[in-house]
Amino acid sequence: MDSIISVRDLAKVYDNGFAALSGARLEIEEGEILALLGPNGAGKTTLISIICGLVTPTDGQVTVGGHDVVQDWRRARSLIGLVPQEVALEPFEKVINTVRFSRGLFGRPADPARIEQVLRQLSLWEKRNEKIMSLSGGMKRRVLIAKALAHDPQILFLDEPTAGVDVELRKEMWEVVRGLQDAGVTILLTTHYIEEAEAMADRVAVINGGRILLVEEKAALMRRMGKRQMRIELGTPVDRLPESLAAYGLERADDGAALVYTYDTAADRTGITRLLNDIQAAGLVLHDVQTRQSSLEEIFVDLVKEAS
Amino acid sequence: MNWPAILAIYRYEMARTYRTLAQSVISPVISTSLYFVVFGAAIGSRIDSVEGVAYGAFIVPGLIMLTVITQGISNASFAIYFPKFIGTIYELLSAPVSFLEIVIGYVGAAATKSLLIGLIILGTATFFVEVQILHPVAMLVFLVLTCVSFSLFGFIIGIWAQNFEQLQLVPLLIITPLVFLGGSFYSISMLPPFWQTVTLFNPVVYLISGFRWSFYGTADVGIGLSLAMIALFLGLCLGATWWIFRTGWRIKS
Ligand SMILES: Nc1ncnc2c1ncn2[C@@H]1O[C@H](COP(=O)(O)OP(=O)(O)OP(=O)(O)O)[C@@H](O)[C@H]1O
Ligand SMILES: [Mg+2]
Numbered sequence: 001m002d003s004i005i006s007v008r009d010l011a012k013v014y015d016n017g018f019a020a021l022s023g024a025r026l027e028i029e030e031g032e033i034l035a036l037l038g039p040n041g042a043g044k045t046t047l048i049s050i051i052c053g054l055v056t057p058t059d060g061q062v063t064v065g066g067h068d069v070v071q072d073w074r075r076a077r078s079l080i081g082l083v084p085q086e087v088a089l090e091p092f093e094k095v096i097n098t099v100r101f102s103r104g105l106f107g108r109p110a111d112p113a114r115i116e117q118v119l120r121q122l123s124l125w126e127k128r129n130e131k132i133m134s135l136s137g138g139m140k141r142r143v144l145i146a147k148a149l150a151h152d153p154q155i156l157f158l159d160e161p162t163a164g165v166d167v168e169l170r171k172e173m174w175e176v177v178r179g180l181q182d183a184g185v186t187i188l189l190t191t192h193y194i195e196e197a198e199a200m201a202d203r204v205a206v207i208n209g210g211r212i213l214l215v216e217e218k219a220a221l222m223r224r225m226g227k228r229q230m231r232i233e234l235g236t237p238v239d240r241l242p243e244s245l246a247a248y249g250l251e252r253a254d255d256g257a258a259l260v261y262t263y264d265t266a267a268d269r270t271g272i273t274r275l276l277n278d279i280q281a282a283g284l285v286l287h288d289v290q291t292r293q294s295s296l297e298e299i300f301v302d303l304v305k306e307a308s
Numbered sequence: 309m310n311w312p313a314i315l316a317i318y319r320y321e322m323a324r325t326y327r328t329l330a331q332s333v334i335s336p337v338i339s340t341s342l343y344f345v346v347f348g349a350a351i352g353s354r355i356d357s358v359e360g361v362a363y364g365a366f367i368v369p370g371l372i373m374l375t376v377i378t379q380g381i382s383n384a385s386f387a388i389y390f391p392k393f394i395g396t397i398y399e400l401l402s403a404p405v406s407f408l409e410i411v412i413g414y415v416g417a418a419a420t421k422s423l424l425i426g427l428i429i430l431g432t433a434t435f436f437v438e439v440q441i442l443h444p445v446a447m448l449v450f451l452v453l454t455c456v457s458f459s460l461f462g463f464i465i466g467i468w469a470q471n472f473e474q475l476q477l478v479p480l481l482i483i484t485p486l487v488f489l490g491g492s493f494y495s496i497s498m499l500p501p502f503w504q505t506v507t508l509f510n511p512v513v514y515l516i517s518g519f520r521w522s523f524y525g526t527a528d529v530g531i532g533l534s535l536a537m538i539a540l541f542l543g544l545c546l547g548a549t550w551w552i553f554r555t556g557w558r559i560k561s
Contacts, residue, residue, distance in 0.1 A: 014561060052402040055561050074310075077404040088395030097323070104316025105403040147399070 003027040004155060004186050005051065010060035012046055012210075020046040021210040024060070028155075033177070033187045035197035035218075037300055038207035044190040045085055047207070048157050052082045064155065078106060081153030083144045085160045085190075091133035095124055098132065099146045106151035118149050121176060138165045145176070156180060158189045162196060174200055194300060208304050223265065227294045230261045230272065235285030242282040248275055313405045317413025318420075321387055325421050333425060336375050340429045343371055344436040347493060358495050359526045364437035369520040370492025371433070376426040376451065377458045377487055377512070381479050384418035384462030389469050392559070401560065407553040411463060418459035419452075426451055440524060446531075447522035453538050454515055460545040467558055486512045496528040511537055 005028040012021040020043045028034050036044050049055040051062050053073055062069045064076040090098060099115055119125040122142040127135060132143060141161060148156060162170045177187060177200060191197055197204055205215040237256035251260045263270045279286065325332050348364035355363040391397040400410055433439055441447055469475040490512030496504055507513055518534025521527035
């Protein structure tokens with residue numbers, strides 16, 4: 001697949017001397033959902049702001065659809081819709097007017113049918129004539145998304161779109177985003193909700209201290225870094241682990257009512273068969289066995305720790 | 309040029325004007341009427357005509373200038389300061405819109421608004437005094453140039469201001485005194501010679517003088533000089549805007 005956005009050796013030093021980005025590289029492929037993860041202050045918003053033209057880069061190059069964001073900014077920006085991290089909306093304006101305005105700003109001719117479609121898609125149509133200040137926080141976020149979609153962008157940047165949004169609405173937004181991907185829109189998403197990246201992303205990029213630490217297929221990353229845990233519930237709790245099981249690195253849980261075994265899925269032998277046999281040999285009674293894959297969150301915490 | 313974008317900004321700003329019609333139009337009309345009642349009727353009845361023009365009529369051009377200058381500045385400065393303040397400027401900066409297009413949209417709307425208010429005040433004035441316009445074309449040229457120049461100046465203030473105090477500072481501390489001392493309510497020739505000379509350093513004097521000439525054919529300074537001064541002011545504002553555009557001063561980090 002072709003890169004629709006290509007970030008090369010990007011650096012940003014703010015006026016106060018702070019280096020928010022240094023040597024950041026990233027290729028975003030057409031049609032994918034890329035989740036950009038990183039702790040507070042990692043440089044996610046700075047990276048997005050440079051691509052969108054809000055911040056001037058100190059060094060490096062960014063192209064969007066082959067257009068340089070500094071030299072050929074007009075063409076580059078026409079392709080992008082931006083949903084900013086901070087909710088910034090004119091409080092006294094009506095929902096529909098502010099969405100129409102966004103379309104006009106991008107040089108697109110008025111298209112009431114399209115505006116209606118966008119507002120309906122985000123469940124805002126009933127609220128179209130309300131003033132923005134009368135909307136709830138979650139609805140304001142949806143207005144931001146509607147504004148970003150009003151000019152039919154090929155690329156959508158979502159900078160923490162679901163911060164402060166309840167579970168139901170968050171799931172709704174995921175649906176909208178998936179629908180956009182089906183329509184061919186490339187999406188870059190930042191989030192602190194790892195389950196969001198886990199549910200949505202095709203690929204995951206991890207940024208910390210202004211550097212992109214890794215970019216990888218989400219599934220491959222989970223496979224590579226992922227640890228599985230097996231939880232073995234016992235018929236009767238044990239006070240101490242039997243000597244014969246010492247080599248497995250088991251943890252006692254629930255006051256000895258359960259044992260937790262951690263193993264690597266990528267290894268040739270997981271050791272499960274042997275462990276279960278040894279448990280039986282030690283005279284313990286199995287009540288139940290469950291396995292669980294570690295979440296992206298755990299993977300991500302490990303990565304950031306590793307890099308620092 | 310992204311004309312649809314310019315139009316979008318212009319329309320959006322004009323729509324704000326209609327929404328806030330009361331403050332935008334009614335308040336200048338009321339305050340002008342008060343000027344006429346106080347200066348025109350109460351005081352003016354005790355003042356002889358100035359340079360052959362009744363005092364009530366003499367102050368009309370100055371009052372219009374006073375209003376379009378302050379309105380142009382406050383409208384344009386607020387129009388661009390507000391998006392900076394609430395953060396909606398992100399949209400302007402991330403859209404395929406050049407700074408020039410942003411300026412045309414905002415300054416165009418602010419200038420249109422102050423022009424309309426100027427004309428409404430002119431209409432109001434005819435209810436109180438007998439107004440004569442000897443050179444209507446020149447009058448409109450002066451009015452439009454003034455609206456555009458000071459709206460542009462207001463736009464620059466709006467970009468420069470980092471809080472509401474600064475937004476009020478320049479209009480309050482510099483513009484209002486200059487306009488009041490610019491001959492709105494008197495002819496320069498009524499001042500002692502020393503103050504006449506000092507006054508010539510006030511650029512607003514040239515505007516009001518030229519504008520009054522287009523009404524009654526009398527002026528404190530030459531009409532060519534008046535035009536040259538307003539062209540110079542417009543040129544300075546354009547230069548400053550161009551520099552802001554080049555550097556992204558106070559809008560981009
Ligand atoms: N205008 C600015 N001037 C100076 N420093 C800035 C500016 N904007 C951001 N920074 C600094 O740059 C660093 C990266 O900020 P950025 O907003 O890109 O982080 P982020 O990854 O988006 O964080 P978060 O998850 O909290 O949104 C931070 O340390 C921040 O303080
Ligand atoms: Mg951020």
